[in-house]
Amino acid sequence: MPDARKGLIVVYTGPGKGKTTAALGAAFRAVGQGMRVLMVQFIKGSWHYGELDAAKAMGDDKFQILPMGRGFVKIGLEKPDAEDVRLVQQAWEFAREKIASGEHDLVILDEINYAISYKMLDAGVVAEELSRKPEMVHVILTGRNAHPSITEIADLVTEMREVKHPYQKGILAQRGIDY
Ligand code: ATP
Ligand code: MG
Numbered sequence: 001m002p003d004a005r006k007g008l009i010v011v012y013t014g015p016g017k018g019k020t021t022a023a024l025g026a027a028f029r030a031v032g033q034g035m036r037v038l039m040v041q042f043i044k045g046s047w048h049y050g051e052l053d054a055a056k057a058m059g060d061d062k063f064q065i066l067p068m069g070r071g072f073v074k075i076g077l078e079k080p081d082a083e084d085v086r087l088v089q090q091a092w093e094f095a096r097e098k099i100a101s102g103e104h105d106l107v108i109l110d111e112i113n114y115a116i117s118y119k120m121l122d123a124g125v126v127a128e129e130l131s132r133k134p135e136m137v138h139v140i141l142t143g144r145n146a147h148p149s150i151t152e153i154a155d156l157v158t159e160m161r162e163v164k165h166p167y168q169k170g171i172l173a174q175r176g177i178d179y
Helices: 019-032 050-058 082-101 112-117 123-131 148-153
Strands: 009-013 037-041 063-067 106-110 138-142 156-159
Touching: 009 019, 009 148, 019 037, 019 050, 019 106, 019 138, 037 082, 050 063, 082 106, 082 112, 082 123, 112 123, 112 138, 123 148
Parallel strands: 009 138, 009 156, 037 063, 037 106, 106 138
Antiparallel strands: none
16 A cells, blocks of 8 residues: 555545544544544534434544534524534634644544634635644545535545435435435
């Protein structure tokens, strides 16, 4: 296997399901390579996700997941809620310090694209910070509607396209697949 390591900026975006799942798959692979992984969740989910316990089982020194947002974000409002903005900004400050420190091999910014598209976080600020991250650190950004400033600096961008989703048949979220 080649080992010329170059830290990548990876984006999983688009309306189809699988963005966070893809990032978790990369985390699983990286842990197996003896790498240290951190996932910062910008928007906390509304139920208990299996990955929280799976990461705990691996140990914080291998894979740490930090839910830093609120349980939900009110969408459709003219302006995002001030408390949501504060939490997103706080999560960003934390994440950017972690990336800059180089203490993790892979840092996942889960749903950060969503936070940016709802104007809770400035795309330019994030792009600038990422463009001068430590060379070896891999960063994955997830969430719909990735901002052009982010896709421009990224090395890898995959857009999930919805072909079918069980939700269309009225099938609700399934344990082990959705949470
Ligand atoms: P996952 O965490 O399952 O990989 P995701 O990160 O691609 O999903 P999000 O935008 O974060 O998608 O949405 C989170 C939740 O919404 C998940 O429970 C997921 O199953 C559901 N979801 C994602 N895409 C769709 C879709 N196209 N139609 C209906 N529900 C969806
Ligand atoms: Mg997601």
